[in-house]
Amino acid sequence: MSNDSEITRLQHQITILEKQLAQRSNVKQILSQGFETLSAQLGPLQNLAPERTLLGDDRNARLQNLRKALARPEWNGAGTLPMEEYPVFFIGEVAPQQVDSIQGTLTKGSTSP
Amino acid sequence: MIQQLVNRIMEGGSSKEAAALRVLGADPFDLVLHMEQVWNVFDPWSPNPPPAGVARQNLFATGEFNNFAPTPGAPAWDHLGYSYVLENTRMVQILRRVVREYRSGEGLGIPSVATQRWLDATEVLLFGAANPISTWLSTSAIRQDSEAVRRNAYWRLFGLDLAFGTDDNRPPTYDKANAANTSFIRLFEELLFELWQSISNVRNISGVNSSDDDRIYRIAEELQYVLRSRRQRQMLAREELAAATVLGWAELTLSANTPVVIDLRAEATSQANRLRLIGERVGLTAHSKSAALFSMCSDLSLFLRIIEAGVVTSPDLAWVLYLTQPPQGTPPGAPKPIGNESRRLITEWAAATGKDLKARSKPVEINRRQPVMR
Numbered sequence: 001m002s003n004d005s006e007i008t009r010l011q012h013q014i015t016i017l018e019k020q021l022a023q024r025s026n027v028k029q030i031l032s033q034g035f036e037t038l039s040a041q042l043g044p045l046q047n048l049a050p051e052r053t054l055l056g057d058d059r060n061a062r063l064q065n066l067r068k069a070l071a072r073p074e075w076n077g078a079g080t081l082p083m084e085e086y087p088v089f090f091i092g093e094v095a096p097q098q099v100d101s102i103q104g105t106l107t108k109g110s111t112s113p
Numbered sequence: 114m115i116q117q118l119v120n121r122i123m124e125g126g127s128s129k130e131a132a133a134l135r136v137l138g139a140d141p142f143d144l145v146l147h148m149e150q151v152w153n154v155f156d157p158w159s160p161n162p163p164p165a166g167v168a169r170q171n172l173f174a175t176g177e178f179n180n181f182a183p184t185p186g187a188p189a190w191d192h193l194g195y196s197y198v199l200e201n202t203r204m205v206q207i208l209r210r211v212v213r214e215y216r217s218g219e220g221l222g223i224p225s226v227a228t229q230r231w232l233d234a235t236e237v238l239l240f241g242a243a244n245p246i247s248t249w250l251s252t253s254a255i256r257q258d259s260e261a262v263r264r265n266a267y268w269r270l271f272g273l274d275l276a277f278g279t280d281d282n283r284p285p286t287y288d289k290a291n292a293a294n295t296s297f298i299r300l301f302e303e304l305l306f307e308l309w310q311s312i313s314n315v316r317n318i319s320g321v322n323s324s325d326d327d328r329i330y331r332i333a334e335e336l337q338y339v340l341r342s343r344r345q346r347q348m349l350a351r352e353e354l355a356a357a358t359v360l361g362w363a364e365l366t367l368s369a370n371t372p373v374v375i376d377l378r379a380e381a382t383s384q385a386n387r388l389r390l391i392g393e394r395v396g397l398t399a400h401s402k403s404a405a406l407f408s409m410c411s412d413l414s415l416f417l418r419i420i421e422a423g424v425v426t427s428p429d430l431a432w433v434l435y436l437t438q439p440p441q442g443t444p445p446g447a448p449k450p451i452g453n454e455s456r457r458l459i460t461e462w463a464a465a466t467g468k469d470l471k472a473r474s475k476p477v478e479i480n481r482r483q484p485v486m487r
Contacts, residue, residue, distance in 0.1 A: 052436075052441075052442075053427070053429035054440065054442055062422050063419065064448040066422060069117070069188065070187075070189075071117065073116065073119055073129045075384070078130075079369060080369065081371050085227060
């Protein structure tokens, strides 16, 4: 008998705890839903900005023209500019090829200029 | 002028590096011809006849950069403010010593072929060596020193002198005009202060807001009047082009590890560091705030051009100077306002001058209203 009564008491306690747990999750649900609703309602405020007068076509063209005229490359972080360079000869170190070998400029037997 | 030429060559399909090397290795005659072309395309005295006659137009059509002419309209060179801040780094005087050392001995080593080409162009562009078309240089027997011509222009347009004297630290001598914009710097710094208030309040929709579009407009308008008063009938335009060419050439030289930078063993990761190393090699110290000066030069140029152009014509349009994106409702493809440039300018101007532009130096004076009649 005592065992049955103990089981009944424990079952009753479990029921109470389950109810409490259900209530707690409800509160959590209500809170989170409430914040989500509030956040959604306030969302448009992020994009709220004072109404501005727009530039007319003439002012837009001036701004565009000035920006374009002064456009320049970005040099931040630029490294080495590779420049290919060949060895330079000393004076007289290399003779030009024989003028006779140049086709169509001199005829055989003529003197070079 | 020079950086814009590099940009136009890039638009033709070249890489940035190839375009820069093409300009740095160019025949100085081609560069001079192109400058004449840029000046003529701008057509300073329009609707009066353009500056170049038939012979000169035919001549610059034969130049290497003829196909890279800018579009007509706005001048395709930087504002004099660009030249002023860059010249304050002392880069021209330092490069002058480099040229002198290379031309008079071998103390800096044997220059590469590319550096010898650079020396040829630098002597023509910066130091007025025999130039087949010398008119653009804005120097003559009457005003021989190009640095003195630039100092004169800085004084007239900004009421400012450079932060240093001559190459050998003597006081500079130049013609100091009576008509000078001595109020420029006060207005300019006041405008930067007001712009900072607006930049820091762009997203503020509920708190105390210290931005004041009306005041921005009024200062910008006053600044426009001041600058335009020295620009009537395109006065100072040619001097501005010559200065922008000189300083643009020097800036491009230091923009990367170019052949002359390599020959001088001054490889570094920034323009300011390259200049500092070259300065140490030739015994002339660069400005300690060179990094800030390099960083803001192009932003200052655009900022002053837009002020002078009169884009902001009412308090309602003051946002052009501090927003980073066009406002809602702007048609697609419209140009961006210059908020990013203004912000960079405020930061670097404060760094270069040591002034805190984000705090008002003194409270606004409000005079007690006097009774009209007793």
